[in-house]
Amino acid sequence: MTDPREPARPVSTGRMPWLDAARGIALVAMATYHFMWDLSMFGYLEPGYAAAGWPKIYARTIASTFLFLVGFSLVLAHGRGIGWPRFWKRWLMIVAAALAVTAASYFAMPQGLIHFGILHAIAAASLIGLLFLRLPPALTFLIAAVIFITPFHVASDAFNEPWLWWVGLSTQPRQSFDYVPLLPWLAPALAGIGTARLPGLVDRLRQFAAGDKPAGWLKTTLAFFGRHSLVFYLVHQPLLISILYGVSLIHPASGHPAVFLRDCQASCLPDASEDFCRRYCRCALDGLERGNLLGPLQSGAMPEAYRGDIDKIRSQCTVETGPVLDENGN
Numbered sequence: 001m002t003d004p005r006e007p008a009r010p011v012s013t014g015r016m017p018w019l020d021a022a023r024g025i026a027l028v029a030m031a032t033y034h035f036m037w038d039l040s041m042f043g044y045l046e047p048g049y050a051a052a053g054w055p056k057i058y059a060r061t062i063a064s065t066f067l068f069l070v071g072f073s074l075v076l077a078h079g080r081g082i083g084w085p086r087f088w089k090r091w092l093m094i095v096a097a098a099l100a101v102t103a104a105s106y107f108a109m110p111q112g113l114i115h116f117g118i119l120h121a122i123a124a125a126s127l128i129g130l131l132f133l134r135l136p137p138a139l140t141f142l143i144a145a146v147i148f149i150t151p152f153h154v155a156s157d158a159f160n161e162p163w164l165w166w167v168g169l170s171t172q173p174r175q176s177f178d179y180v181p182l183l184p185w186l187a188p189a190l191a192g193i194g195t196a197r198l199p200g201l202v203d204r205l206r207q208f209a210a211g212d213k214p215a216g217w218l219k220t221t222l223a224f225f226g227r228h229s230l231v232f233y234l235v236h237q238p239l240l241i242s243i244l245y246g247v248s249l250i251h252p253a254s255g256h257p258a259v260f261l262r263d264c265q266a267s268c269l270p271d272a273s274e275d276f277c278r279r280y281c282r283c284a285l286d287g288l289e290r291g292n293l294l295g296p297l298q299s300g301a302m303p304e305a306y307r308g309d310i311d312k313i314r315s316q317c318t319v320e321t322g323p324v325l326d327e328n329g330n
Contacts, residue, residue, distance in 0.1 A: 016209040017223045019073065024222030026065045027229055031236045033059050037177075038237075041262070042244050043253030063118055063180055064188040070122050071192025074129045076202060082130060094123045097230055101178075109177060116166040117178030119233065124166075124182055125189035132193045140194035148187035260285055260294060276321055283317035 037050040049055065078087060098119035105114040132140050151168050159169040168181025196202055225232050253259055261281050268277035288294040291309055 015227070016076070016205065017219065018209060019069070019076070020223035020226030021219050023066075023069050023226030023229055024224070026062055026069065027225050027232050027236075028222070029058075029062045030066075030233075031240065033062060034237055035240055038240050038244050040258065042248050043257075043259035043262075044244075046258075063121075063185065066118060067121065067125055067185060067188040068192040068195075070125050071129055071189035071194075072196045073192075074126060074189075075133060075193055075196035078130070079133055079196065079202065082133070087126075087130075091123060091126055093230060094119055094126065097234055098123055100234070105177065112175060112177035114176055114178045115162075115174075116181055117176070118180045120166070121180040121182065121185050125186055128186060129189055129193055132190060133197075135197075137194040137197040140190050140197065144187040144190035144194065147190065148184045151181075151183045257285055257289070257294070260288070260297075280317050280321040283320055284313055287313035287317065 033050065033055065036045065036055055039045040040049045050059070077083070098117070101114050101117060101119055105112065132143075155169050155171045157171050158164070159167055160172050164170070165174055166181055168183035168185070174181075264281035264284060265274075265277045268280060272280075285294070288297060288310075291306075291313075293306060293309060293313075297310070
């Protein structure tokens with residue numbers, strides 16, 4: 001006979017397809033945002049297009065959704081007792097992936113080094129979230145609210161040190177292509193924990209999952225992505241960039257300033273300082289645009305008669321930019 005004082009057990013302890021599908025939707029949304037970023041990088045969209053306006057709000061919504069699902073899933077997986085081997089295995093995989101992203105960004109795009117991105121935040125939130133698995137939901141929601149508002153009211157120059165950037169209380173903006181510091185981004189993860197801890201909610205959701213109808217191809221695909229979220233995250237950007245690179249060889253974004261500046265600085269940096277290359281390439285771009293030469297130059301259809309104009313621009317910009325200095329100031 002069942003003891004009525006025992007808490008009700010969940011109907012099922014298996015995966016919830018709808019939760020995997022929700023995670024898959026967030027992954028696809030993330031890929032569409034990164035695709036906008038890539039289009040900008042290859043010159044098909046304006047420089048910085050994905051970093052402002054509605055794309056910026058879109059990106060923050062996606063990150064919040066990921067972290068909310070991290071907290072929610074933490075309760076589903078460990079709410080009735082932490083399975084330490086399973087937790088550490090998953091956590092170490094996330095940490096390894098985060099470090100791989102940092103290393104890749106260091107070599108591929110050091111100007112926007114990813115020192116604490118979404119994977120770093122997920123790893124931190126997963127570890128800290130364990131402390132909240134037994135707290136009342138109301139207290140968890142309250143702490144989440146405090147964490148959310150703290151960076152907007154509390155900041156200090158002491159947190160400008162690079163080894164403290166992960167906290168999120170720096171008074172200086174961080175130059176990073178993916179910066180998701182602990183404050184305020186721990187808040188959505190705690191909100192997910194608090195939501196999953198609401199009385200009876202998880203059991204009702206498990207009942208819903210147990211009676212769910214067979215999924216169609218779309219839900220099945222999204223759930224597949226959700227079950228393999230880490231692989232999806234690591235693979236999607238190299239795949240998108242490779243596709244766009246191939247497209248750019250066939251149909252380059254002719255005449256776009258971002259493409260010229262990127263290529264110009266890439267060819268300049270091995271022999272000169274970053275400051276020199278930035279000023280020189282900006283000067284060259286201005287000269288090309290004044291002479292309506294940027295499009296023909298990038299398309300490879302530059303008439304021979306204009307070669308002299310290109311050489312004049314190069315010489316003039318070299319003089320105006322000043323002496324070429326390497327990274328050591330020599």
